[in-house]
Amino acid sequence: MAIDNPNRVDERVRRSKQAVMAATFGLLTEAGLGGVSVDEVSRRSGVAKTTIYRHWPTRAALLLDACSQLTARPEAPDTGSVAGDLAALAESIADRLTGRWSSVLPSVIDAAERDPELAALHARLHDEMMAAFHEVVGRAQAKGELPKDVAASDLIGAIMGPLFYRRWFSREPLTREAARTIADRALRGL
Amino acid sequence: MAIDNPNRVDERVRRSKQAVMAATFGLLTEAGLGGVSVDEVSRRSGVAKTTIYRHWPTRAALLLDACSQLTARPEAPDTGSVAGDLAALAESIADRLTGRWSSVLPSVIDAAERDPELAALHARLHDEMMAAFHEVVGRAQAKGELPKDVAASDLIGAIMGPLFYRRWFSREPLTREAARTIADRALRGL
């Protein structure tokens, strides 16, 4: 038989999957979720459509898999003060929102509005993104730097919200400076 | 000839257009921009596809027209204080974000990410939505209730952002009470 060690993966499979994923990501950022077709992924990746369907049972599975790997959870900074930590986090989020991947997000949100599977994915990505915030806020509350009765989610919303707003509504430049100001005001608003 | 007075519109045309628009709106809220097909609109409205194409040259035109009529610009409240005005505005926005139409917005944002025509539409809708805010802020600044050096757009973002965030990210209930709190904190953050 070909495979004795089940941990060993065929190099051909690895390459195919990787090429397909790369092409899918590219299409995703360019055309959004709705703009990804298996045929086009096949063309771009140079991987035969047949082969794609060998690894993903359906288009939805491919998209879901691709989106799942968008994970880029920010690490919780530790500058010594809540204000510093939150500013740093806001900067890091701002970076993400100016990056290439950010254009996929509206797509996901739109789809999540109706597709429960994508809604779950969106929730998961959101949770991962928020983990650092919760860590920072929890630490500050433990140190007495923040009152224990403020809901972390409110503070997070007061920072994330304006960032998103700038990116998708007012369309003002999303600089790191702007991010710091937003974090600062959110903290003062409590 | 049939029409001497150019202001008089054929009743048949009026009815057709109205039925098509109604069906389009329904589909929009259910399926988003991408889910609206002319054939389905025809089925739902009972208006022949041929007739639809008599009034709208293309699918895109139909969608654009439908979205244009989403306009529901809030009126600027006048409670006597900025705090009251902003809270009232926040409530009014929250109402909108819990209504049926809100599910169309992600669709529009997603499309605007790539389609310049929809981007323009989105910008226009946004401007209309913001008019009341600018009025309130301008009034407050004239009265000296707000410092003149705060950018209105920052304040608006500090209110709208968290509202949007609740609706599409944290998915916490978007109550009027929550809206008031958000407005309040935004004001304090300045």
Next chain:
DNA sequence: CAATAACGATACGATACCGTATCGTATATC
């Protein structure tokens, strides 16, 4: 080197769309 598994190319059936064309029918206007 032989067997096994993955791959590519191609074709296919089934849908769902868009937008146009034709033509007979109903209806508003004069």
Next chain:
DNA sequence: GATATACGATACGGTATCGTATCGTTATTG
């Protein structure tokens, strides 16, 4: 009531898509 106009039904051509089937070719593994 006559005429112009809008409408509905139907069919069509063209394209894009999904997902499957077939089969010869290539690469990996033992």
